[in-house]
Amino acid sequence: MIAPTFQELLDYAEGRLPEADRSRIEASLTDADPTTRDTLAWIGAFLEQARVAPLHPLPDALEGRLRAVFTPVPRRAERPAPETETLGRRFGRILAELISEVTIAPAAAGLRSASFQRPVRHYTFGSERFDIIVNALSRPDRRFDLHGQVYARASDAFPSNASAQLLHDEREWAISVVDEHGEFRLTSVPSGRYTLVVATPDCEVQCVSFAIEP
Structure with a gap:
């Protein structure tokens, strides 16, 4: 199975994929290589940091x-x-x-x-x-x-x-x-x-x- 691209992993992590694409990504992750798993973990960590530290306009x-x-x-x-x-x-x-x-x-x-x-x-x-x-x-x-x-x-x-x-x-x-x-x-x-x-x-x-x- 072809490994997901960085953009596909990002869209998957943010919940923006259609159901068919989401299922395809999930299936590919069951036997994903270490690089793909590390990339998804890195994306998850970055999104969590963005969630807890939102950007606001400067006074x-x-x-x-x-x-x-x-x-x-x-x-x-x-x-x-x-x-x-x-x-x-x-x-x-x-x-x-x-x-x-x-x-x-x-x-x-x-x-x-x-x-x-x-x-x-x-x-x-x-x-x-x-x-x-x-x-x-x-x-x-x-x-x-x-x-x-x-x-x-x-x-x-x-x-x-x-x-x-x-x-x-x-x-x-x-x-x-x-x-x-x-x-x-x-x-x-x-x-x-x-x-x-x-x-x-x-x-x-x-x-x-x-x-x-x-």
Whole structure:
């Protein structure tokens, strides 16, 4: 039997698979190889850590203190992009600055394989419209899965029809729908420098470029 992919194991652990696919994965796990079992255990540990330590928007006062503490990330000067007419709408473009970039230890205690002990890279971007948090989760194949959360500052409701686009050398590498909770995922991303763009029906937020590295 063909071993499940990382994405299939993730969907299985989160309960998002249709019944037929769930049964197929469960059958494959009865005689799964050690790598597959370790991967599923690692996913379970990470999801448990995410459950007990949810991400919340930063209070304005705390954000101001963090901006004063963290060294600004060097980047080339950019002029504010003008508003442009896109699909017949007024479309505002906003730059999101990198507020912090830190390494978070994974909830991987007790895993048998040392290959699943790599840390999680955590990025926080801030703009006048949205705050964006990205966790780069390293995979066994040395690529990364990006788990993102977008927080709207002006409203509790996140706008519908939003997307998250990952650019590499000004070309699209991956794109994902942002759900009604502001969450998105971009999977199997190789190491490199990227730009993240979050687009809603009335604006586009472009994060400054950031490096994803082992």
